[in-house]
Amino acid sequence: MTQMVQIFLLGMSLGGVYALMAAGLTIVFGVMRIVNIAHAAFMFIAAYITYFLFQSFGVDPILSILVTMPVMYLLGVVVYRLVFARIADSSRFAELTVLLTFSLALVIEGLLGAMFTNIYRSTNPRYATDAILFGNFYLPEGQFYATLISLALLGGLWLFLRTTRTGYAIRAAMQNRTAAQVVGVDVSRISTIAFGLGMAMAGASGSLSSFLFTFFPGKHWEWVAILLSLIVLGGMGSLLGSLVGAFALAVSAAYVSYFYGPTWSPITFFLALFLILMFRPRGLFGKPMEA
Amino acid sequence: MKRTVWFVLSSLMILAVVLSACAAPAQPEAPAQTAAPAQTEAPAASQPPIRIGASLPMTGGFAINGQLHKEGYELCVKLINDKGGLLGRQVEMVISDNQSDTETAIAQTERLINQDKVDFIFGTFSSRLTFPMTPITEQAKMVHPIPAGAALRIYERGQKYIFYFQPNAAEYVGKSPVEMIQNLVPEADRPKTVAIVHADDFFANSIVIGLTGGKVEIEGSDRVVDLAPGVLAEAGWEVVFQQQWPEEGFSDWISLANSIKASNADMVFGLTASPDETIQLVRAMQTVDYNPKGVYLSQGTQEEFREGVGDAANGIFIHSSWHPAVQWEGLLAGEPFTNQDFIAAYQAEYGKDPDEDVAIPFAICQGIDQAVRAVGSTDNTAVRDWLAARTEAEPVKTILGDFHWDERGLPLNKPFLMTQWQNGELKFVYPLGEFPGTVDLIWPKPEW
Structure with a gap:
């Protein structure tokens, strides 16, 4: 019984990080219908920035979120204006974005490989290998902090979407792009901001994952596959969905790992994806309007 | 909504192609070869490299x-x-x-x-x-x-x-750490229970077969090499936990370390072909505060390993073919x-x-x-x-x-060296007496 609770705790402490990773992806899809295959590649840019700051200046990986979020936001704005804005009116926009983000991912992977080589990296702050003990249980300190910060950021994002004018506009655009345009929302500007926000989320999750998982440039494919299953489970475009999907799958994967062995734990994600597409293609929280 | 599903499916298909290109697929037979290039002696004057x-x-x-x-x-x-x-x-x-x-x-x-x-x-x-x-x-x-x-x-x-x-071949690698412990550690302190965790990898699976006494099937023939009962059974050590992790897409090392900890094994055999994975494994075992008497890894002599795990390397031993x-x-x-x-x-x-x-x-x-x-x-x-x-x-x-080699191409009469990380340096601890330069084995492993 103790062990069952412990596994639940371990799963939960990973879930928040998955949720933050998935949130950026889902918001970009929700507002702009961009299936951002390059999302994890952008996350890795932030992870490498964090690694660089940690190795060169000893900057704490969690603190470096203060750098990676704005940097990634700006990068997101630039990329959106350069790459996506000009094709926004195309009738085949969605299909084009899959190809575009796919090639973006390849370009990022190549650049990171050239700059940082393909050796596995991770940052190694003290809390990365410590645990918080309470009674018979423990929580990995790094995962715990990362999940707390992820939840705080997600809460901030939620508040932003609920209480600010820009937030209203983003939600309006997520619900119905054309109608939002009709009532005077500058959809192009809103899309740019939303893409930037998505990338800022990728930035924060990249910094946090730098001490939780090793990374090398080509590894982002593994992550984007996992993230896509998370957001499809939750319902693409739904923030709440990505949160629930992330926790559900992280906990399931931890139990699968315990009972059936780690070989099966990555399969949990893809099995869930398969089942949800078969039986409830719109996902758990499937109205893509929801924020 | 239908469109949504299609976008996801199409993107996943792209991913599937990419991932399958990255993953190591089953080995096909080598394609037919053209004739080997003729060895022509270069004329003495030009002397190409x-x-x-x-x-x-x-x-x-x-x-x-x-x-x-x-x-x-x-x-x-x-x-x-x-x-x-x-x-x-x-x-x-x-x-x-x-x-x-x-x-x-x-x-x-x-x-x-x-x-x-x-x-x-x-x-x-x-x-x-x-x-x-x-x-x-x-x-x-x-x-x-x-x-x-x-x-x-x-x-x-x-x-x-x-x-x-x-x-020697990987199937015989496991003998070295076991033999070392039997020769250097008093009987009462030796491990009685063992956890084996390994990558689903050619090299790691081979070591496991030797440790647990499996069979090696030789492709393209009906030959089977039977290694029963296995190095651990011969030593009288019981395997209380055995798990492998997949070659791609595995990230939840802490759950794995938690399972090993739950088995309470005296000693861990961590087997993989890549030091990156042993770094992850050691960091996770440290995080869950699991302190076995001994940790043997099949990879981890590299400086990158020491950097990756820091002081946690202390007391971990690794077989090696070479030592300075x-x-x-x-x-x-x-x-x-x-x-x-x-x-x-x-x-x-x-x-x-x-x-x-x-x-x-x-x-x-x-x-x-x-x-x-x-x-x-x-x-x-x-x-x-x-x-x-x-x-x-x-x-x-x-x-x-x-x-010098047997007819299979495997060296004859060559033992592995056993090395151990001691205070940031990779020391050479076994075999004793054959070469100068050995130091005492640290046993049990210091707490993380």
Whole structure:
């Protein structure tokens, strides 16, 4: 019984990080219908920035979120204006974005490989290998902090979407792009901001994952596959969905790992994806309007 | 909504293609070969360089090992060239990066032989990459010295041109740590229960078979090598936990470490071909505060490992084919060349300390250097015959010690060294008495 609770705790402490990773992806899809295959590649840019700051200046990986979020936001704005804005009116926009983000991912992977080589990296702050003990249980300190910060950021994002004018506009655009345009929302500007926000989320999750998982440039494919299953489970475009999907799958994967062995734990994600597409293609929280 | 599903499906299909290209698929039979290039002696006047091809994993999962292998080969070739070359010709390495990918390694090996028409092939890193490469070199009658391809299956296919430049096949690796503990640790302190965790990897699976007494099936024949009852059963140690992790997409190391901890095993065998995974494993065991008496890893002698785990390395032991303290004496360009000469040369060239992933390829280059000088030509069959004819009294002499091989291409009478991390340094702890330079084993492992 103790062990069952412990596994639940371990799963939960990973879930928040998955949720933050998935949130950026889902918001970009929700507002702009961009299936951002390059999302994890952008996350890795932030992870490498964090690694660089940690190795060169000893900057704490969690603190470096203060750098990676704005940097990634700006990068997101630039990329959106350069790459996506000009094709926004195309009738085949969605299909084009899959190809575009796919090639973006390849370009990022190549650049990171050239700059940082393909050796596995991770940052190694003290809390990365410590645990918080309470009674018979423990929580990995790094995962715990990362999940707390992820939840705080997600809460901030939620508040932003609920209480600010820009937030209203983003939600309006997520619900119905054309109608939002009709009532005077500058959809192009809103899309740019939303893409930037998505990338800022990728930035924060990249910094946090730098001490939780090793990374090398080509590894982002593994992550984007996992993230896509998370957001499809939750319902693409739904923030709440990505949160629930992330926790559900992280906990399931931890139990699968315990009972059936780690070989099966990555399969949990893809099995869930398969089942949800078969039986409830719109996902758990499937109205893509929801924020 | 339908559109949504299609976007997801199409993007996933793209991903599937990409991932399958990255993953290591099952090995197909090597494609039919064109005839081996004829060995034509160059006219004495022009003297083109002797070209040696190698397809190495310079990027991807084996990048650390692959880059060190490149340094080992290149350092040796440079030293030979500095001493006047080989048969009066300069030596040149032709290295291509196979990205740790099996298909790429196969294609590059064929290109090196058929298009680049190199004079010799030097082997690559890992059993997974080596296994499909040796049929290609065998068919082309090219000598294939193997630096890291320990799986017994490689050597049980009746191939004549392969020579392994490490002490023994992976199936026998597990003997070394067990024998060391039996000889150095008092009976009462020895482990009684063992946890085995390993990558789903060619090399790691091979070690597991040896530890637990499995069977090795040899592809393309009905031969089966039975290793029962296994090294652990012979020692009377009980396996209380055994799990493998997948080669791709595994990230939840802490849950795995938690399961190992729940088994409460006295000792952990962590087996993989890549130090990156042992770094993850050690960090996770440290995080969940699981302190077994002993931790043996199949990878982790590298400086990258020490950096990755920090002080947690203390007390962990790893088998090794090489150690800087061992005073082996080899030959290079016809002159005596000791292990210590090698260390000095490497430090001068690269400004850091070498490890076994540099020393082993260096030894391969020494072996081919000796063979070519002895037969006086680059004829691969003559070189192969000379290597196969080595004996205990007339071995190939390298910085890894002396080598002579059985008919499978596995070295005879070579024990592994056991090394242990002690306060930031990789010490050499076993076997005792054969070489100077051993230090006392730390047992049990200090708490994290």
